[in-house]
Amino acid sequence: MADGKDDRNDLDTNGGVSRRGFLGSVVPAAVGVAVAREALSAPAAAPAVAELPAGEPAKLTLVVNGRTHKVLVEPRDTLLSVLREKLGLTGTKPGCERGECGACTVLIDGVARYSCLTLALEADGKKVTTVEGLMEGEELGPVQKAFVEEDAFQCGYCTPGQVMAAEGLLRENPEPGLDEIRHGMSGNLCRCGAYAHIFKAVDKAARFRKER
């Protein structure tokens, strides 16, 4: 699964990774709502909300790096854990898991997001891009290449998150100045302190992307 292309854990190939549930019981997250309209007109009565047994897995469609996955997730699963543990895309790293470090940054619908602060269900139907998705065939993408050329890391743990933050920034602003780079990258910590090189790499990546 190391190549991230394996979908062993996907519903369509595995019939469900559920520990407790099965497909027949899956209720999409929004189903309760239509029913709840009745509850509105009769607030005193027990609301007729279709109960998805708590913690029961729900079926989720994620378009990750251009490929559609159907996975069973629990409501408590973060996008980070689903990417890593269910889809085997371990390029996305867990760091603080509370929105402080940026190691888990991915793109959701093209915008850089912390995947640790995003529930998998919130990403239902959205396009997710991880660091694996920046490859151009066997070649590194422009941001990745710039990080290598500028030596923009030491241990490398923060790098996938930095690369995704840079990718998100450059999609929004293809020619950022240094201040804009610092601003855009401000949610990504590097414990090794490679910041100066990281900022240079983002600048270079902007040029690489333009030359393409």
Place this chain on the structure above:
Amino acid sequence: MPVDLDYLSPSAVDDAVALRASRPSAAFLLGGTDLLPQMRSGRRSPETLIDLKRIPELHEIRENEDGGLSVGAAVPLADVETHPVVLSRFPLLAECSKTVGAWPLRQRATLAGNVCNASPAADTAVALLALDAVVNVASTTGRLAMAISELFLGPGQTALMAGDLVTEIVLPGAAAGFRGSYQRLSRRKGMDLATVGVLVGKRDGAPASWRVALAAVAPTPLRVAAAEELLAAKGASAAREAAELAVAACRPITDLRGSAEYRREMVGVLVRRGVESLG
């Protein structure tokens, strides 16, 4: 994270309110930047999350006829602080918003969430207090409007009833035009809550109006009316006296970010500087 968690994402406000009413142990979810870490650490364990982000109405940011602005609950801080009307008429809100975490966090964290979480250190709350913001709420008994000055009761506590859903935060046109600064001390920029936050604002006129509001130095964010009145009467030359009034109004605690003495001292220094810089 709680094992037995349920997730619902209604597409209308009334549906969300009804769902919430039917589930005593539910919580509304916006950006989740407060809620999800609180759940992960076990401080909160709702059985149901009602995600409000699929409700189109809550994503609106609307200019009002009085020159004010209504900010939907699901609008992220990043969109608030870059909005042209905020920048031109309510720049103090942009100043405060910019100090919340780092940019990617603010693309997710919302103004309404910052208010509802009711941290004494909530950075946007000081601006909203200073600007007499109004919080619009949907509840099972109908819609209501609440002055932000009545909202904060204590750390994490608001005057909202269980099940009340904040739909938008309204900046009244009458509060447009205040300029000034939000001076914020923290252990690390972009990565920590304020140890002390001091907003000082002024609107020219005869006489000029002033605003003084404080974060992280009392159980709730705080506005210091006495200092504002003094400044309106005497102008910036009363900076020292205004600072003393602010110090007298705050009730800081000692915690890992700083001691009560330090906070009190800094309130004095920062209010004085804030006033003098507008003199």
